[in-house]
Amino acid sequence: MSGTSPTGDELVPLLAALASPHRLRILAALARQRTYVSELARQLQMNRPLLYMHLQKLEAAGLVTGELVTAPDGSSVKYVQAVPFTVPLDLDTIVRAAQSLTGSGSAAQQEE
Amino acid sequence: MSGTSPTGDELVPLLAALASPHRLRILAALARQRTYVSELARQLQMNRPLLYMHLQKLEAAGLVTGELVTAPDGSSVKYVQAVPFTVPLDLDTIVRAAQSLTGSGSAAQQEE
């Protein structure tokens, strides 16, 4: 996922996942340190259900990874961490992404 | 705006503006050719009011520029074009952007 120019169908969810102050903060926190969910919620001072939602979006976009660790004593803790990535964001990437967009307005692609 | 690592308050609207298939297509179309609004609407097959909305968001994010040209015969036509930009999108940019985030969840920065 690093360095390659993503398709439109990949780029849109990626950008949507990043276009949020909360998720930016979450990612930044996870970039420095791998933590478990409740601790992260405390650290960022947000409700756990809310954090869950944001984490799911980040996970769906492939930006974070979750791992449910079961400690030797039986208690479960879910550790999450950021996934390194690199996307050069410029007009060229946009043009290429737009060409690989499926779904609705696929019109006006070829004309004469 | 090119190459520099944007602040969080700049990055979020930028990403939000790009996180849309319609706007990706609009930007891609404007990257190759400068056109006027109605022609662009025809080309992309979308309603003008809708295109207007998307253009306003792109313009607000600094990604397109509009110019209302009054032809010698008096009729006005609004030409729009894409503004070149480059933002390296990676974890490091995110971390730096999150540090420069103002507003709500600025908590967990300084305490005790």
Next chain:
DNA sequence: CACCCCTGTCAGACTTTTGTGACACCGGGT
């Protein structure tokens, strides 16, 4: 037992975004 910390999900309220049709206005040509 009661208490603590953890995970995970739910319904509901709320706000923002997206999309549509209609309208006003301008000027040129027939």
Next chain:
DNA sequence: ACCCGGTGTCACAAAAGTCTGACAGGGGTG
């Protein structure tokens, strides 16, 4: 006059995203 194409804005409905409180359960400890 009518018709055409262009700009710009409006109210409105529909959809998507955001956020909260409450709930289920698991496990450890006093």
